[in-house]
Amino acid sequence: MANPKTNSNVYDAIIVGSGAGGGMAAYVLTQAGANCLMLEAGGWFDTGTQSKWGAWNYDAPHRGTAPPDTLFNAYMGAVGGWQVSGEPYTNAPGTDFKWFRSRMLGGRTNSWGRISLRFGPYDFKPYSRDGKGFDWPISYDDLAPYYDRTEELIGVFGSIEHIENLPDGKFLPPPKPRCYELVVQKACEKLGIPCVPSRKAILTRSHNNRSHCHYVAQCGRSCPMGSNFSSPTVLLPPALATKRLEIRTNAMAREVLVGPDGLAAGVSYLDKKTRKEVQVRGKVVVLAASACETARLLLNSRSSQHPDGLGNSNGIVGRFLTDTVGTHVNGFFPVLADLPAHNCDGVGGMHLYMPWWNYGKQLRHELPFSRGYHIEFGGDRRMPAAGTFKGTEHFLEGGYGADFKSSARKLYGASVGFSCRGEMIPNEHSYCEIDKNVVDEWGIPVLKFHWKWSDDEILMAKHSQETFREIIETAGGEVTESAGPEENWGISRGGEIIHEVGAARMGSDRNTSVLNPYCQAWDCKNLFVTDGAPLVSNADKNVTLTIMALAWRTSEHIADQVKKHNI
């Protein structure tokens, strides 16, 4: 039996990470004939048997409240959270970056919101438009065919709307609006804010042997029917079926190994079960460990040929990290109180949303911030949980007893919350680096984060707070929770929206980027990145769809270059 450390097997490609980008790389590369090894830091996850789909909150501890440092609900399909036992990270003084990791097969694609919005033409050339931030080395037209293919593969619902900078896609029909969504839509109409069907990787028709949705709004738990997108549901099965994919779980990648020629030769990882190092050899290495983990791997991959970390000769790895701008307002709507009982489940998340509508104003410099945001909203006629009836005395002036009980019933479903999801301009003060004083339990140096919002982002949060108030009041409602200037308008903490990207950006100039326009490392031609790290900017569109489209394009290029014997 071969010593695993010196196993002579050389894979065509080693892929680090099994999420959106890793899964897509495996899907494309195995179809192109490559023998691939995929390394996943977490354990195996089988949504068919392990999803908590259908469970009631009252059958879970604390009515399903998420334990500390995790998210949303105890049934969430995420193994991990803001803190992962044994795998710390640090923050520079004055920074409170939140880093969400999901250590499981498929990573965060199991629990994500499935919101699938294409970046638009403006989003690839923001610097050319307003002189801030950076342009991508590619345009929307370069990625459009891959958006098409990705949507057709995974199944996305939506509607054709012809909205500025919001390209329409290859859509399944969208679900009809919920009752409270119709009220919000009308208020938006009155205010000139577009409110259109959302676009989500959830099936409203059966698609590619996967069942259509059954409308219990539990996408975040992962779906045993395969009705929403996750990497293990959509990308890994066909890749495995080619017999050219081997997946190793509980494999914590430590560094990319480099040969005497300075090219990537393989990956060193820790087998979490034995705690021993294993080295695997590959002709090509694809990093898709998620943006910051990929940056961490590059920075920790030091050799004589790459003394500052692999791909980091210009010091750009870890830099220009971005996350989505978020803020939140809650409102109480008397018109939604005391309604006849009805089911508001539907798909997980909003059936309608509001895309950015102020490009014109910004072109005329009528707003004090340069980028856009979209609006998501949700009502609370949901599966009751521990916080469902908090703050009732605000509406009922107190009381107790039979009157209180019957009045409280009437409040159910009368609250709606609004969130913005906005574009952050990359800046010099937001980045990650290796913390030279701390290692995790696998002996791997950890990341240290630095973070700063600019006025652009803070004033965007202000605008969204004011807009939400307007929408709520136009619908006859009352704001019950909001944020003011003393809290920077409730702007989220860095990382909190869990769309962190950048940290190994692509570009057309090797002096100011880590990767070329094909997400190929300038310094190491057989090293590629297919997660969120290459993204030059973080538009007001959730990033997963773009990560996958870009990963498809990159993976095709890898196959093409291998065929031409260029790598």
Add this chain to the structure above:
Amino acid sequence: MSVNRSGKREGTIKRRDLLKALSVVPAALIPFGTAVAAEQQTSGSAAAAQAATAYQRKVFNGHEWETIKVLSDLIIPADERSSGASQAGVPAFIDDWLNFKGGKLKAEILGGLTWLDLECNREFGHDFAGCTLSLQKKMLDRIAYPDKAAPSDLNYVAFFSDLRDLVASGFFSSETGVKDLPYLGNRPANEWPGCPANVLAAIETNLKKHGVGLSIAPPGEPAKG
């Protein structure tokens, strides 16, 4: 859809099996918007009842537990639609919640219970739980209405507001409460029909009643953005 290591889609849940496992009547037979008989839902009630009797207190002592039971039922009593809060498992919920959260909330609730007994003994010569119903209500009336409370009672108004929230949350998120509201979700269905006509009409009535100046489209007409 589950994936085994060879790529075979194994254990793929057939829709029929899933619905059978959930003891849910297939959607074709459920008219949307109707409150389906509670018995048709998968009920954890047998297990829940057993769990309730087996609950091990983590925070409250025996006397506090009894006081919480009395308070829960005063805040949410039984009515024609459902039982009172204690029968729905609210005391166990609160005890567990205070253990889970700890901190200021736990101190406030324990402190509030202590004060309630202190004040009732001073005024009426008995612990709260030992007072008559009318004296219990007299005490609660002092702290249940933030706008009317005496300034010296404000700390205890805060206690009672938080207690009321806990009872309401604990009740309406219990199996009893879910059926009481009723929450009509967690029922797999083949189609999503949108907003039922009767709810649309009720909203329209509310919009007029509150003079909001909006009108929502009738069913069948897709609302344009």
